[in-house]
Amino acid sequence: MDFILYIAIIFIALVIWSIVNEYKHKKLIIKQLEEEWGFYPENEYSPIKMEAIKALYLSEKDNHLDVDDITWNDLDMDEIYKLINNTQCSLGEECLYALLRKPSFSKEELEERNRLIEYFRSHKNERIAIQAKLKNVGKLRNLSAFDYTGKLSGQKPQSNLPHYILNIALLVSIGLILIKPFLGVSLTITTISLNIFSYFKYKAKIDNYISIIAFQLRLLDSTEAILKISVPELDAYFKQLASDLKTFKQYKRGSFIVVARNVTGSILEAVVDYYRMITHHDIIKYNSMVSYFKKHMDTMIRIFKTVGFLDAMIAAASFRDMVEYFCIPELSDDYGNPKLSVVDVYHPLISDPVPNSITEDRCALITGSNASGKSTFIKSLGINAILSQTIYTSLSREYKANFFLIYSSMALKDNILGNESYFIVEIKSLKRILDNAGKDYPILCFIDEVLRGTNTLERIAASSRILASITEKNTLCFAATHDIELTYILENLYSNYHFRERVEGNRVLFDYKLYKGRAVSRNAIKLLKLLGYSEDIITAAENAADEYLKTGEWSTI
Template sequence: MDYLFYFAIVVLGLIIWSFINDKKYQKNLKKHLEREWASYPEEDYNADKMKSIKSFYLTEKDQYLDVDDITWNDLDMDEIYKLMNNTQSSLGEEYLYALLRKPCFSSEELEERNRLIEFFQSNKEERLQVQIKLNKVGKLRKISVFDYINKLGEQKPESNIPHYLMALGLLLSLGYVFINPGIGVGLSLFFMVFNIISYYRYKAKIDNFLLIIAFQLRLLDCIDDLAKISIPSLEPYVKLLSEDLKKFKKFRRGSYIVVARNVSGNLLEALLDYYRMIFHHDLIKYNIMLSFFKKNKDIMKRIFKTVGFIDSMIAAASFRDMVEYYSLPQLSHTKANPKLSVSEVYHPLINNPVANSITEDRCTLLTGSNASGKSTFIKSIAINAILSQTIYTSLSKEYKANYFTVYSSMALKDNILSNESYFIVEIKSLKRILDKSKGDYPILCFVDEVLRGTNTLERIAASSRILATLAKENALCFAATHDIELTYILENYYSNYHFREKVEGNQVLFDYKLYKGRAVSKNAIKLLNLLGYSKDIIIEAENAADQYMKTGEWSIISDN
């Protein structure tokens, strides 16, 4: 009896210690969430992590309306996503990625997103409560929860008879200790080792699926917790989740002993792990739960999406509080004569960015020297168009525009695997934009140095016709170019803007401000002087440039 008393004392002590440890974890978590709000989230990303994050989007992909891979990479949207990813669960981070890839064309949906974002911005305590609940659901580092929920639905439950026999063998051996201690202890050790080895052999086949089952159980617990706190702004979502939760009552019954739900970890969970290894309780329950899950997979998918949406809206709220300033976009469904007006727009990935403004209902050519700001400006417009139609946020003082599909052709490379030259890759990229410009929604497109992969004569001839065709379609195109000739050829279709630089002493200075009209400076020639070129070369180059600007023709160089 003394042994039972001491055993009870130890168990009680472990429970109290675990309770205190959990309270300490909750306190530290709250401090961490407060510290991480409106700052760059602490998250490790590798190729496998990014692959899992993209999985949900790939199941929802739309070939026409979505931000395609070329545009996403051109705009460094992975970095924008990482800047914004202050989510607490795998559901949230996968949903947020998909949301940024899928511009929304519904004003009602965007207004609802904004309602939630503003709520989380303004109500710190309620937001922290929700974040703490979501944090308990956790993030799976190696796999996609959306991907594996589909794979889980394809699994077939195995027989539990071998597990029952192994557990029974161990129990009988333990009982035999009281009859013949020597044999009983030997048999007990044998079955323990045999059961543990068998456990890992079975578990290796379903390890990732057990992770998903555990994730679902933590998710269902989270919904239970959310239903217990009164947050009127979340009531429609909590009500929907609570109704779905009722359908998983049988699924949850007796499940705590199966898989860990507490991502913080404690000593009791460690002891339960040994219990699972010896008695295979989690493997037995897994097969029972799998049969139930297969019948209710669609409901669980709906739960995944609802919770993922809430988590992603919290991340969007944190992003808004992080940036210097933002505005709510004013979007129009006018499908003809697309327009865009943006005031003091800036790029979210640049420290101390220079803001610019533009209002246009015509396509636009941007000229200026290298590093003057052309590419950064058009990327800023493109990124803000995407953010406006996803998280209803523009990094500007004002943003007015049509609902657009967004495409770009900018940071292209040779495709070595398919043996395609830069020029082939480029003309394919431009062709996809021309094809998409005939869709139901106006297209907002961005081109950097069109057809740079070929000679000057053919580049100007071909690029001018491609850009003119885009201007005649339902498109608003922003194209950066060094070819001044295009500003004359296309002046009936394109407005002209430029960026400037000036040479002072031994320095080239940029103000990164947008100016109306085509670029007229010859600072590129002046740079020759800084690098010690002869004055004859510089004077002759300036004269040649002046003559071309006047006549549109280059003079032939001769000894005379």
């Protein structure tokens, strides 16, 4: 009796200790959520993790309407995504990525996103309560919740007979202790060892799938907890979730053994883990759950997307509180007259950025020297166009534009594996813009140094005709170039803007401000002097440039 009493006291102490720890854990989570709000999220992104995050998007990819890979990479959108990704669970980070890749062309859809974002910004207590529940769902390290849920539906349940036989052998050996203690103990130890060994053998085959089921169970528990929070503004989402959760009551029954969902990090969880190893109870339950899940996968995916969408909207709300200023875009569906007007737009990845403004209803060439701000400016326009049509947020004082398909051709590289030169890669990149133009929506495109991969003569001849062709395709193009000749050839089709620099003493200074008109400074030659080139070379270069501007021809040396 004393032994049983001691066991009971130890068990009660463990339970109390776990409850106290759980309470402390909840307080710590709330404090962490408060401190992280409106700041750059500190997440780890391995290449495998990024591939997992992309899985949902890749399953829904639209080659025409979406932000394609070239544009996404040109605009450093992975880094923009990381800046926004203050999500609490894998569903949120996968949904957020997919949302940023898929610009919306519906004002009603964007206004609903804005309603949610602003609600989460202004209702701290409700937001934190929801975030805390989402954090319990957690983030899968290198797995996609959506991808592996799909793979789980393709699994065939295995027979539980081997596990039942092992359990019967364990019970028999334990019973034998009462008859022949030494033999019984020896057989029990042997059977337990065999059970643990075979457990890891079976578990290795389905470990990722058990991780997904465990994730699903945490999600179902957390979603039930979220529905207990009073949030009338989310009523439509909560009703759908409540309806879908009813489908999985049977799925959850007895599923606690798959994962100790409410004792994370506690001693009790370790005890349950040993119980699983000895009895294979979680593997047995896994096999029975797979059959049920296969019949109701669509409902689970709907729960995934609803919860993930709300998590993504909370992250967008945090992003708005992170940035210096933003505006709600004014988007037009007047598809026959593409235009863009932004006031004090800036790049979110640059510390202390210099804002710029532009209003255009026709294409524009932007000239200026290296490092003067050309590429950064057109990237700022592209990034804000995507943000405006996804999280309904522009990093500017004012943003007015059409709904656009968004393309770029900027940070291209040789395709060594495909045996393609830079020039081939470039003309293919430009052609995809022309191929998609003139269809259902106007195109907003950004080009940096068009056809830089070929000689000057052919570059100017070909690029001027390509840029001219773009203007006939219901497209608004912003092209950065060093070729001043283009500003003359295309002056009837393209507006001209430029960035300036000035040389003071031994320094080159940039103000990073956009000015109307073509670039007129010739500071590139002045830079030769700063680097110690002889006066003869500098004077000769200046004279040659002056002569070319007068005659349009280069003299021989």
